[in-house]
Amino acid sequence: MPLLFGFFHTIQNKKGAVKMAQKTTTETAVEEKKKEGFWSTKITGVSLPLYLIMVLVLIIAMALGKLPTNMIGPIAVLVIFGNLFHFIGTKIPIVKSYLGGGSVFAIFASAAIATFGILPEYVVKSTENFVSNMGFLDFYIAALITGSILGMNRNLLMKASVRFIPVALISMVVSFFAVGLVGMLIGNGFANSVLYISLPAMAGGVGAGAVPLSTIYANVLGTDASSIISRLIPATAMTNVLAIIGAALVARAGQSMPKFNGNGKLMEKGDLGDGKPRNVKPSIPQLGVGLMVSLTFFILGQIGNYFVPKVHAYAFMIIIVVICKIANLLPEYYEDAAIMFNNLIVKNLTAAVLAGIGIALLNLNVLASALTWQFVVLCLTSVIAISVVSGFVGRLFGLYPIESTITAGLCNNSMGGTGNVAVLSAANRMELIAFAQMGNRLGGAIVLIISGFLMQLLS
Numbered sequence: 078m079p080l081l082f083g084f085f086h087t088i089q090n091k092k093g094a095v096k097m098a099q100k101t102t103t104e105t106a107v108e109e110k111k112k113e114g115f116w117s118t119k120i121t122g123v124s125l126p127l128y129l130i131m132v133l134v135l136i137i138a139m140a141l142g143k144l145p146t147n148m149i150g151p152i153a154v155l156v157i158f159g160n161l162f163h164f165i166g167t168k169i170p171i172v173k174s175y176l177g178g179g180s181v182f183a184i185f186a187s188a189a190i191a192t193f194g195i196l197p198e199y200v201v202k203s204t205e206n207f208v209s210n211m212g213f214l215d216f217y218i219a220a221l222i223t224g225s226i227l228g229m230n231r232n233l234l235m236k237a238s239v240r241f242i243p244v245a246l247i248s249m250v251v252s253f254f255a256v257g258l259v260g261m262l263i264g265n266g267f268a269n270s271v272l273y274i275s276l277p278a279m280a281g282g283v284g285a286g287a288v289p290l291s292t293i294y295a296n297v298l299g300t301d302a303s304s305i306i307s308r309l310i311p312a313t314a315m316t317n318v319l320a321i322i323g324a325a326l327v328a329r330a331g332q333s334m335p336k337f338n339g340n341g342k343l344m345e346k347g348d349l350g351d352g353k354p355r356n357v358k359p360s361i362p363q364l365g366v367g368l369m370v371s372l373t374f375f376i377l378g379q380i381g382n383y384f385v386p387k388v389h390a391y392a393f394m395i396i397i398v399v400i401c402k403i404a405n406l407l408p409e410y411y412e413d414a415a416i417m418f419n420n421l422i423v424k425n426l427t428a429a430v431l432a433g434i435g436i437a438l439l440n441l442n443v444l445a446s447a448l449t450w451q452f453v454v455l456c457l458t459s460v461i462a463i464s465v466v467s468g469f470v471g472r473l474f475g476l477y478p479i480e481s482t483i484t485a486g487l488c489n490n491s492m493g494g495t496g497n498v499a500v501l502s503a504a505n506r507m508e509l510i511a512f513a514q515m516g517n518r519l520g521g522a523i524v525l526i527i528s529g530f531l532m533q534l535l536s
Contacts, residue, residue, distance in 0.1 A: 224419020282493025
């Protein structure tokens with residue numbers, strides 16, 4: 078009997094010990110989770126407390142008027158605020174799930190602090206200068222185009238290009254007539270609708286689209302370009318905003334339609350042979366080589382633009398990089414270097430670029446002033462028409478409809494290179510930047526070439 082009693086006593090002690098251990102484990106997990114909520118949270122690799130100190134230092138410097146106006150100040154503003162807003166956007170439920178998450182929030186939050194005077198005027202001016210005039214966006218896009226094209230499978234590049242370009246152009250033509258016809262129905266007129274909404278929406282942004290387009294219109298009409306551009310920029314900005322939101326919604330819808338979703342691939346793997354992604358081992362010396370390769374291709378694009386000014390430098394750059402890739406002109410070492418540099422830039426500067434788009438290119442007051450119901454309807458028509466057509470036609474040409482809609486459709490209603498970055502970032506498909514730029518720049522060049530003729534014909 079004593080032996081039996083001792084046996085049960087031992088079992089009870091063990092059960093008690095197990096319960097105590099479970100309780101202790103649960104309490105520890107809860108405590109760790111509480112700690113994780115603040116001390117262990119990281120924004121782009123920096124702990125939240127330290128990141129908030131960085132934000133505070135930046136705010137104090139701006140308030141004292143001591144933030145440098147050379148490249149140091151704007152870089153600090155874009156990187157610190159860009160990553161902060163991107164992080165916040167990934168935590169807001171509706172924004173995170175349906176409105177593009179961190180990418181869209183970073184753009185609009187940055188635009189808000191610039192438009193409503195939260196940022197000091199000298200900071201806004203220096204940041205605008207850095208983004209628009211000093212080539213920060215060009216630097217980012219040069220790395221993006223070079224690395225993304227050289228990292229492609231050659232079969233993908235050849236087959237997808239042949240199929241992608243017709244899809245993009247067909248979608249643009251249908252969108253053009255859709256905007257014109259809807260404009261007639263709602264009393265805005267065919268000519269007014271296509272000249273001041275459809276064409277600027279597809280012209281490739283502000284610097285490469287709306288600005289030269291305003292000059293072309295002014296020459297035909299015999300007026301000042303400044304009076305024209307104020308009518309073009311709202312359409313460019315509004316369709317860009319709708320394209321970003323649309324990309325997020327399309328990408329979200331694609332999750333429930335695996336048959337139509339390439340998850341970042343434009344064409345099915347079976348049609349391309351070896352579709353494995355190009356993996357490169359990081360090497361510090363090669364990063365410098367990748368920088369030089371990317372900048373050289375960008376400069377070659379500028380040289381091409383010198384001889385044919387109506388074709389954007391990005392278009393020449395894309396063509397040259399594609400030729401080098403298809404013809405195997407670059408040794409693998411230099412291709413890997415460009416891919417590596419692209420990965421570095423995309424990982425560390427995308428949020429900064431999104432903040433730059435908001436501060437330098439998106440004025441919320443200009444956007445709000447154009448919000449008549451006819452204007453909104455026509456901008457929606459442009460975005461919806463080009464999206465639907467590019468998805469259906471892309472399917473006929475053997476492309477994934479989701480990727481085709483985003484690259485051949487929505488990116489052709491964005492603000493050029495920066496808009497493409499925002500659209501693809503909202504859809505989490507940055508690897509498709511080469512095709513987005515290809516369709517956007519080719520389409521934009523065609524718009525500029527025919528715009529003078531259309532203005533003479535329709536005005």
